[in-house]
Amino acid sequence: QKQPKKGQNITKLQHYRCLFIYLIPLILFVCVVSPGPGPRLSKVNLFTLLSLWMELFPQEEAEEDDNDQVRRVGLVVVQDTKVVGLHCSGAELHAGQTAIIQHGARLADCQLFFSRRPCATCLKMIINAGVGRISFWPGDPEISMLKPSITEEAALDAMATEKLKSNSRPHICVLLQPLAPGLAQFVTETSRDCDFMQTMADDDPTLNTEEQRTRHLKDFSRHFLVGSSQQHQEILTQMGLENFSMEPYFSNLRNNMRELVEVLATVAAGVPRQHYGFYRLDTLAVNYLNDLKRMPQEVACHCIIQARLLEYRTEDPKVGVGAVIWAKGQLAGCDGTGCLYLVGCGYNAYPAGSQYAEYPQMDNKQEDRQRRKYRYIIHAEQNALTFRSEHPEESTMLFVTKCPCDECIPLIRGAGITHIYTSDQDMGKDKTDISYLRFSSLKNIHKFIVSSED
């Protein structure tokens, strides 16, 4: 057997030394010094998740009857990649009809994300309004094929929908994407450590998200997934999606659907319920009942979870922030949201259109202040206010996952926000480039922070 020459061994040794001296520090530099953004939700998946979550918007009326064949639907209206409407079915109007009533001809060239394939009655009006693209979650459709079983009504609706689909100008499709690698794990970790959980864990160290997540997962799976593969394949075929009902597409589709439902359950579990809720900052217990009348706790939690979903589009490598603005109109009732309507929403990110790493990404631990992110990043509230689609005169509520900073307070006041729902993490802190000193003394705006009931 040929022995390696002495010189060859030295070369190998040098090679390994080079690896230690140059390569490993380089890898560490890339990972630690310039962390880059964590895994992000794709826009398509964010809109899909928001549509599923809108389907579960808390309702004043009795819960849906198990035998009712028309199922509730959530809907997200997107214009130029910005969310301009969040809707859900109410007692009288379906989500699609509500969007027509609220946006009318402004729906032209919008994209619609439905939590179920809409019924023919909604679809014909949506197509007529000139919508650009319609995407739906490929579970049981609005006119249920599962409840109680495929009846004449569901079959007729499926046929009419097919005809409308094939004759229409807008592209009607299923848009689902696999989650970015590592995102599920990232969502689990950040939900466990998010500001809402941390605030509560200070009072109650036994609090953990796992139990709540398991409960949500069970409920949401029952709601959004079709239990048996065979039934799901039948539904897809009835809806003209026979390609999806074949392998390997079918397994991929079910897997993507399951993953998204898991993300929704995890994010929702990051906002504690039961003994916790949003209470007025200055007079916590005194106004408890009044506050409940103003905004039911379930609705406040629902909106903050929308903001938490938006967080996962952040471009800040360290902290994601999401914000949603809703207003309370005069006319209650036609929509499943009562008299609430969306004003705008956003997350923290670098100026629209900028390239990755074009601007500094470091925090205030970086000594060179020029390399810090703060003068470049647009805050979640700033994006929500900039791209708001309505400018209401009435009660306007901001739901934001981080206490608004001093840079945002004058903007919030100037935009006429009347109520803020947030967490008190960082409140009162001054971190040189960003400070949170003005929120607690902000006057004439009702402030609610998450805390325990007592």
Ligand SMILES: O=c1ccn([C@H]2C[C@H](O)[C@@H](COP(=O)(O)OP(=O)(O)OP(=O)(O)O)O2)c(=O)[nH]1
């Ligand atoms: O009202 C606010 C406040 C902050 N941000 C965003 C901007 C920025 O992207 C990030 C700053 O967060 P933080 O104050 O936590 O600073 P940090 O330096 O990232 O973290 P640390 O808490 O370690 O100082 O949060 C908002 O979107 N809205």
